Structure formats: structure tokens, C-alpha cells
Amino acid sequence: GATAELAFDEALKAAGLTRNDIAYTAASTATVTVDTCTGFVDTKLAAYDGSCGGAILDCNDDTCGLQSTISFPATAGNVYMLRVGSFPGAAGGADVFNVTEGGGGGGGPQNDDCANAEVIAGQGSFNYDNTSATTDGSGDILCDAFGTQDIENDVWYEWTADDNGTATVETCNGAGGDTKIAAYDAGCGSTMLACNDDTCGLASQIMFPVTNGTVYLLRIGSFPGAAGGAGFFDISIDGGGGGCVDSVYCSSLPNSTGATASINWSGSCIVADNNFTLDMGGGPANQPGLFIYGANQASIPFGNGVLCISAPILRLNPPVFMDGAGTASKVVDLANPPSQTGLITAGSQWNFAMWLRDPAAGAAGYTFTDGLSVDFQ
Structure with a gap:
């Protein structure tokens, strides 16, 4: 929703008042976000359900520097009490606060509602x-x-x-x-x-x-x-498009995040579709990794994990970087393998994993995902 910018004057502190109380009526049923992030006063905010003495819904001191952000679910037409004040001992001043309806705003995520x-x-x-x-x-x-x-x-x-x-x-x-x-x-x-x-x-x-x-x-x-x-x-x-058979046949070991990196696939395992993507998760954030594959399954302790593929092993270059949540994906061009020995054809089974850097774990500084087999059609 649109943002309303409302003025407040905390100079009332000189008269013995340390806050302004504002009765706010919600225009829509949504998450309401109130913030002073565009201001300069060292604020502290709170919201209450209904009139004075109602249940507190949220309270915040510092979210954006010395300024504050609160969020609470609101119902269209209901009245909420907003309390705009200063951190105890801080000076007041004339400034603004922002009210946003509809999620996102200055506080919650965009898909909050x-x-x-x-x-x-x-x-x-x-x-x-x-x-x-x-x-x-x-x-x-x-x-x-x-x-x-x-x-x-x-x-x-x-x-x-x-x-x-x-x-x-x-x-x-x-x-x-x-x-x-x-x-x-x-x-x-x-x-x-x-x-x-x-x-x-x-x-x-x-x-x-x-x-x-x-x-x-x-x-x-x-x-x-x-x-x-x-x-x-x-x-x-159901294991993916076309009713293809897949299996996680080999487990690696926990990495520095405490989780074992997993591997899955999305798209279609019908070779003629050429729409096959490898997905991994549970890895260390912002580290590089390399998807690999081969025809032979294994379970070999290697580095800080378990290598689930034995030679010959093909590399799906170039390497990719995991994002901040430790996930990564790679689109596999089935029509152009790294070598003809790795050509994926209908009726064949191939095994996939990812080698990934994990310096925070020490020792070898790298590990692997689980092993995934896919029967292609």
C-alpha cells in the first residue's frame, strides 16, 4: 500500500511528556509497518490493540541506526494506538514517521502478507x-x-x-x-x-x-x-517430470553448517526435452562448488565428506557459487556433454553430486553433497 508520512513533535518532552500517542485506523486488512528510519531522533515505537491500555502488538528501539521499526497485523476499520517516543534519556525533536500498509514496508519481508x-x-x-x-x-x-x-x-x-x-x-x-x-x-x-x-x-x-x-x-x-x-x-x-525414477543412493557427512548438503533435480528427465536442472541446498553460504556426474556409484570417504561417484567422473563446468542460504542450481545441456563418454541418452542411468568448498570446517576444506541417481527417458 501507499506510505503515509505523519509529522510528530517530541519537543513536548520539555513540558514533561516523552511521547505522542496517535489513534490510527487501518485502511485495509494487511500488515502495518511503522518506522522512523528517514528521521534523526533516537526513537522508540510501540503499537497497541485498540485504545489506551490495549494489548501491546509490537515494540522496537533501534532497527535502522537509532531509529525504529514495528510491524503488526491489522484489520480494515480497526483502531490501533501508536506510541511514538524517545529512548529513555535521549533528546526529542520534530521529525516524521512512516506508516505503510501491505507488507514489505520498512520491516517485514515483501511476501509477509x-x-x-x-x-x-x-x-x-x-x-x-x-x-x-x-x-x-x-x-x-x-x-x-x-x-x-x-x-x-x-x-x-x-x-x-x-x-x-x-x-x-x-x-x-x-x-x-x-x-x-x-x-x-x-x-x-x-x-x-x-x-x-x-x-x-x-x-x-x-x-x-x-x-x-x-x-x-x-x-x-x-x-x-x-x-x-x-x-x-x-x-x-513424484521424482520429476515424465514419471522418471530417481534415488538418493548415498549420503555424505554434515558440513560446517551442521547440515548435510543435499542434491535434487527439476525440469524434465526426458532427454528430448533438454530441460534438466540440478539443484543443491544445505551448503556453506557464498562458497564455490562444482557439479559432477558419472555412470558408477560409490561411497568413498573423501575430504570432509563422502564421494558418491567413482571414476570416470565428468565435471559440469564452470563452477557455481552458493548463495547466502547455501543453495545453487545448474542447467545441464543434455545435448552438449563435457565429453562424448558422458552423453546422456534415453534409457541410461547417471549419478550426480556436487563438490563444494567448505573452509569453515577446517581439515580438507571441501566436502560433497549426497549422491543422486536419475534414470533418463
Whole structure:
């Protein structure tokens, strides 16, 4: 939504007042973000539900330098009390604060609200960050776990399936905290299809039937009371396009992040389509890696991990860099292998992994993902 810039004058402090209280009426049902980031006063902000004495919704001192940011879910037409003041002992002054409705703003992520869901498509690994997210989804009986049906600090994704079958959405390889996730049929307020709290430790996994080209709503959040964080989630459909068979046949070892780097694929394993992408996650942030493949499976302790392919090994140059969440992808041109001995043809099985740098782990300073086999058609 549009940003409203409202003036306030903390010079009232000289009269014994240390704050301004403003009654704010929400124009829409959305996340409201209030910030003083464009100002210079050392502020402290709070928001309350209803009039004076209502429940506090959020409070903040320093988010952007000595200035403040708060966010809270609001309902159109409801009144909220905003408290704009100074950090105790700091001088007041004449300045402005900003009010934004609709997620993003100066605080939460852009996909904080269901109405602003991030658009994604296909299979692979997708980053999320619900560190500063608010909660705008409602509870559901499918989400009942440990006495609560809620998901907190949720972020939203509008996902289009690229195949028919059963979709698996999971944070098992890249959870940024104690996650809880759900999927819905179509848009905001639609029927919940699946929900899960803990499947793999404190991470989550859901499965639900999908149709190629259909849009579904994904909700990634935290178990109530748990902190949010940055991570990634994986989406797969029945092992990929065309009903091809795949398998993680070999496990590596945990790297410096505490996770074992995983490998998956997306697109199509039909050779004629030439639409095959390798995806990995759970690696150390901003480090280089090299996808490799070969015809022979193995499980060889090597470096700080396990090498799941034996010679001859082909390299899919050039190397790629993992992003800040430790994920990377590479489109594989099936028509132009690094050598003719590595030509992928219909009916053949090939094994894939990634060699990755991991200097924070010490010792050899490198490791590997798990091993993935794919039967091509």
C-alpha cells in the first residue's frame, strides 16, 4: 500500500511528556509497518490493540541506526494506538514517521502478507526468510500439533506446479528454525490441503496431489513461540517430470553448517526435452562448488565428506557459487556433454553430486553433497 508520512513533535518532552500517542485506523486488512528510519531522533515505537491500555502488538528501539521499526497485523476499520517516543534519556525533536500498509514496508519481508505472495514455479530449492515476518494466516484443524493449530511468522508463495502427481514440500534440508508449513488450494482463504510441524527433527514436510499448470498457495512459518530465520525449502513432484525414477543412493557427512548438503533435480528427465536442472541446498553460504556426474556409484570417504561417484567422473563446468542460504542450481545441456563418454541418452542411468568448498570446517576444506541417481527417458 501507499506510505503515509505523519509529522510528530517530541519537543513536548520539555513540558514533561516523552511521547505522542496517535489513534490510527487501518485502511485495509494487511500488515502495518511503522518506522522512523528517514528521521534523526533516537526513537522508540510501540503499537497497541485498540485504545489506551490495549494489548501491546509490537515494540522496537533501534532497527535502522537509532531509529525504529514495528510491524503488526491489522484489520480494515480497526483502531490501533501508536506510541511514538524517545529512548529513555535521549533528546526529542520534530521529525516524521512512516506508516505503510501491505507488507514489505520498512520491516517485514515483501511476501509477509498472503495478498503479496511471492510467485514461484517448478521444482527445486527456494529461499525464505521469516525473521521479521508477522502472522496473517488463521489456524486450521489440519495444523493441530502440540496443542496449537496456528503457524506464526508466516511468509507466502504462489507456486505453479510443472507436473502431475504428488508434490512434496519440505524444510528438512534447509530449515532456518523450528518450522511449520502448509499448502492451500488456490488463493488466500482457500481450502488447506496439507499442514505439518515436525517430520524431520524440528523441520517440516507436506505432501499433496497437484496438477500441471495449477497454482497453489504455500505458507512457510514457525511453530508458535519459536523464532523465525532464513533458510530454504525444497519442492519435488513424484521424482520429476515424465514419471522418471530417481534415488538418493548415498549420503555424505554434515558440513560446517551442521547440515548435510543435499542434491535434487527439476525440469524434465526426458532427454528430448533438454530441460534438466540440478539443484543443491544445505551448503556453506557464498562458497564455490562444482557439479559432477558419472555412470558408477560409490561411497568413498573423501575430504570432509563422502564421494558418491567413482571414476570416470565428468565435471559440469564452470563452477557455481552458493548463495547466502547455501543453495545453487545448474542447467545441464543434455545435448552438449563435457565429453562424448558422458552423453546422456534415453534409457541410461547417471549419478550426480556436487563438490563444494567448505573452509569453515577446517581439515580438507571441501566436502560433497549426497549422491543422486536419475534414470533418463
